[in-house]
Amino acid sequence: MPKHITIRNMPDELGRRLRRLSVETGRSLNATVLGVLEQALDACVPGGAAFKVEWKWDGGKAKDVVVAKSSAKGNDKCVVAAVAKTKAATDGSCSATILVGKSEAARKAADSLK
Numbered sequence: 333m334p335k336h337i338t339i340r341n342m343p344d345e346l347g348r349r350l351r352r353l354s355v356e357t358g359r360s361l362n363a364t365v366l367g368v369l370e371q372a373l374d375a376c377v378p379g380g381a382a383f384k385v386e387w388k389w390d391g392g393k394a395k396d397v398v399v400a401k402s403s404a405k406g407n408d409k410c411v412v413a414a415v416a417k418t419k420a421a422t423d424g425s426c427s428a429t430i431l432v433g434k435s436e437a438a439r440k441a442a443d444s445l446k
Contacts (some may be wrong), residue, residue, distance in 0.1 A: 373432045376410035380437025382445055383411045386427040389420045400427070403441035 354364040381404035387397040397416045399408040411430060429445065431438035 373411065373414050373430065376407045376414065377404045377433045380434035380441060381407060381432055382438055382442035383408065383430045383432070384427065384445055385411060385415055385430055386425070387415055388425050389423050391423070392419050392421060394418045394420075401445045403444055 350361060350364055350368070353368075354361045357364060357367075359367065381402070383399050383403070384401040385397065386400050387394045389395075394416050397412045399411060402408050402411075411432065415430075429442050431442055
């Protein structure tokens, strides 16, 4: 897990809501943001799944997002949509195995993708 996270150009209202949630949960702001992102992905397959995802960063935006392999094919669109909303301060290609839902089931699913 990353030790820090940087989010640029966040709307003020979203920042206020995240700070409020951080205080309510007693977690750092970074942990709160990561938790929200994790919940969004976990909602794709709550029982656990793994997705090998490839995309390009172009102008700070995720583009050409595709699921190369999946343990839950009917849920590929949900993961593509979540990744497509991400942004980065760099250009280039990226690939990752993204685990969603229940950890143990997701790890087993990732092993099946190899």
